[in-house]
Amino acid sequence: MSIFKGRYQTKPKPGDTTSRERIILDVRKDDEVMIMSGEEAGKKGKVLRTIPHKRQVVVQNLNYIWKHMRRTQQNPQGGRLHKEAPLPISKVAVVCPSCGEPTKIARRRADESGAAVPGGVRVCKVRTTKDRKTGKEQTKGCGAEIGAKG
Numbered sequence: 377m378s379i380f381k382g383r384y385q386t387k388p389k390p391g392d393t394t395s396r397e398r399i400i401l402d403v404r405k406d407d408e409v410m411i412m413s414g415e416e417a418g419k420k421g422k423v424l425r426t427i428p429h430k431r432q433v434v435v436q437n438l439n440y441i442w443k444h445m446r447r448t449q450q451n452p453q454g455g456r457l458h459k460e461a462p463l464p465i466s467k468v469a470v471v472c473p474s475c476g477e478p479t480k481i482a483r484r485r486a487d488e489s490g491a492a493v494p495g496g497v498r499v500c501k502v503r504t505t506k507d508r509k510t511g512k513e514q515t516k517g518c519g520a521e522i523g524a525k526g
């Protein structure tokens with residue numbers, strides 16, 4: 377787990393790989409995620425890239441913005457570009473490839489033989505939730521592995 381204070385973590389300086397490595401997100405590149413709040417809630421997409429120090433992800437075909445480009449030598453016209461904007465990771469949930477449901481991430485810290493796995497293996501978290509309206513308890517999550525450590 378990374379230490380996260382305030383809005384953004386300090387961006388590691390170029391060439392500094394050690395502090396960057398400490399920022400471990402539950403969401404990874406190529407994961408399928410579902411947006412859980414906001415205008416596009418319920419939509420699913422593939423993670424194109426993660427921005428660990430900002431705790432943001434860019435999801436394919438979701439959260440489009442018009443980015444206004446200044447005129448440059450490469451792009452003398454300037455103009456605007458329709459592209460995906462980063463989303464805070466708190467707005468998305470990883471879709472479990474085994475049960476197909478948006479899930480929370482748990483980490484299994486040891487393999488079958490009991491040996492420690494550095495960083496842990498991500499698994500679909502088995503959890504009980506209470507329905508706000510009915511008060512009924514529900515079990516969610518299948519416990520299957522989502523992906524290798526990361």
Ligand SMILES: [Zn+2]
Pocket residue numbers: 472473474475476477479500517518519520
């Ligand atoms: Zn699952």
